[in-house]
Amino acid sequence: MHRPTIGLIAVILLAVGVYTHSSDEAVSAACLRIGAVMAILWFALPQLRGVPRWLVLAVGVALLIAMRWPKLLALALPVFAVLWILRPRASRGRE
Numbered sequence: 001m002h003r004p005t006i007g008l009i010a011v012i013l014l015a016v017g018v019y020t021h022s023s024d025e026a027v028s029a030a031c032l033r034i035g036a037v038m039a040i041l042w043f044a045l046p047q048l049r050g051v052p053r054w055l056v057l058a059v060g061v062a063l064l065i066a067m068r069w070p071k072l073l074a075l076a077l078p079v080f081a082v083l084w085i086l087r088p089r090a091s092r093g094r095e
Contacts, residue, residue, distance in 0.1 A: 003045050010038035 013035030021028045
């Protein structure tokens with residue numbers, strides 16, 4: 001992803017969302033929302049380059065499962081919290 005291109009797309013979408021507000025509210029709302037997400041992506045892109053690909057895939061699959069079975073979140077969130085608390089910690093070497 002090219003960061004300046006993402007920023008330019010975000011600015012264009014936000015401008016279209018602001019200037020088309022009176023004519024078509026659906027298009028305006030969509031442009032504002034997508035422009036806001038693109039702006040957030042533009043801000044976060046340097047940090048996202050260090051995220052492992054498997055983690056991106058796992059989060060995507062988890063979101064799809066949560067959209068298909070929303071009641072599963074009531075079980076999954078406490079399980080993930082317990083796994084996070086019980087995760088192996090990096091040892092601090094004592095000398």
